[in-house]
Amino acid sequence: MTYIIIxxxxxxxxxxxxxxxxxxxLNKDDLRRKAKLGDKQAKRVFSVRKDGNLLLCTLLIGxxxxxxALSIFLGSIVSGVIAGIMATLLIVIFGEIIPQASFARHxxxxxxxxxxxVKFFIFIFYPICKPLALALDKVLGDEMPTVYSKRELVxxxxxxxxxxxxxxxxxxEKIIKGALSYSEKNVFDILTPRNEVFLFSFDQPFDEEMIKxxxxxxxxxxxxxxxxxxxxxxxxxxxxxxxxxxxGKKVIDIARDDVIFVDSKKPLNQLLNAFKKTRHHLFVxxxxxxxxxxxxxxxxxxxEIIGEEIVDEFDKYEDAQIIAKEKMKMKKxxxx
Numbered sequence: 001m002t003y004i005i006i007x008x009x010x011x012x013x014x015x016x017x018x019x020x021x022x023x024x025x026l027n028k029d030d031l032r033r034k035a036k037l038g039d040k041q042a043k044r045v046f047s048v049r050k051d052g053n054l055l056l057c058t059l060l061i062g063x064x065x066x067x068x069a070l071s072i073f074l075g076s077i078v079s080g081v082i083a084g085i086m087a088t089l090l091i092v093i094f095g096e097i098i099p100q101a102s103f104a105r106h107x108x109x110x111x112x113x114x115x116x117x118v119k120f121f122i123f124i125f126y127p128i129c130k131p132l133a134l135a136l137d138k139v140l141g142d143e144m145p146t147v148y149s150k151r152e153l154v155x156x157x158x159x160x161x162x163x164x165x166x167x168x169x170x171x172x173e174k175i176i177k178g179a180l181s182y183s184e185k186n187v188f189d190i191l192t193p194r195n196e197v198f199l200f201s202f203d204q205p206f207d208e209e210m211i212k213x214x215x216x217x218x219x220x221x222x223x224x225x226x227x228x229x230x231x232x233x234x235x236x237x238x239x240x241x242x243x244x245x246x247x248g249k250k251v252i253d254i255a256r257d258d259v260i261f262v263d264s265k266k267p268l269n270q271l272l273n274a275f276k277k278t279r280h281h282l283f284v285x286x287x288x289x290x291x292x293x294x295x296x297x298x299x300x301x302x303x304e305i306i307g308e309e310i311v312d313e314f315d316k317y318e319d320a321q322i323i324a325k326e327k328m329k330m331k332k333x334x335x336x
Contacts, residue, residue, distance in 0.1 A: 191295065
């Protein structure tokens with residue numbers, strides 16, 4: 001009978017030890033999210049994991065009580081020194097190492113299957129554990145929520161996508177990473193420089209050559225400048241040319257004066273909000289002297305978010321910003 005009790009106590013030691021590691025290796029916030037998404041295992045575990053201090057006190061008191069009882073029963077069948085060695089070996093190997101190694105690998109599965117016994121012990125030890133848990137809540141407060149930095153989230157997404165068990169694909173990883181990092185950039189990082197902007201003078205008359213240039217460019221909006229190329233005064237919408245008698249008219253007669261200017265230092269998240277608020281798809285970027293530094297479109301922002309260029313059949317280059325910068329470098333070298 002004594003041996004049966006010893007085996008039972010070793011099993012109970014494994015039960016409390018394994019569950020302590022199993023439950024507390026599961027993040028409470030992660031369990032809450034999974035439960036809201038319909039994960040039944042997470043919902044069962046969260047029902048006891050949400051009160052962390054009460055659960056901790058229950059499992060630890062149960063573990064200490066079982067281990068103490070185990071030492072007493074071992075001492076009744078063998079001498080004191082041998083009993084101590086046997087108790088240590090039994091508790092360490094069968095009561096700690098094996099159950100904790102098992103629960104560490106399958107914590108959610110094992111914990112969810114043993115929720116009912118845990119609730120039973122919470123009920124049994126409640127008069128002792130509840131006051132201790134309340135004291136811990138008052139002194140230590142609630143568990144600190146897990147908050148990741150953007151860099152940690154990016155790394156988490158990369159590791160998640162690399163895992164074979166993940167349902168996240170490479171394109172989704174790229175878009176999520178772009179959405180997390182695009183606000184760290186500003187307008188200057190994505191604008192199309194002035195020397196690459198397709199534009200017209202305000203007094204440019206409509207003729208066949210000009211119409212052909214507009215068609216070949218593929219642009220739906222074209223900036224219009226005044227006396228100087230840096231002075232943008234209007235935007236020509238190519239859709240306004242349809243069913244419009246252009247004979248004898250100049251660009252300024254058709255162009256709209258709803259130009260919106262933006263500072264080159266504006267963060268991209270604010271820029272995207274400005275696009276949505278104004279319902280415009282093209283802004284003129286000003287330099288520090290108040291002249292045109294370039295233009296930026298909603299397409300440029302979307303390219304930053306998805307992490308690649310959106311190129312259509314009319315684009316000359318895959319990335320006009322890079323081409324423009326290379327041209328500027330060549331001009332400087334030629335001057336030298």
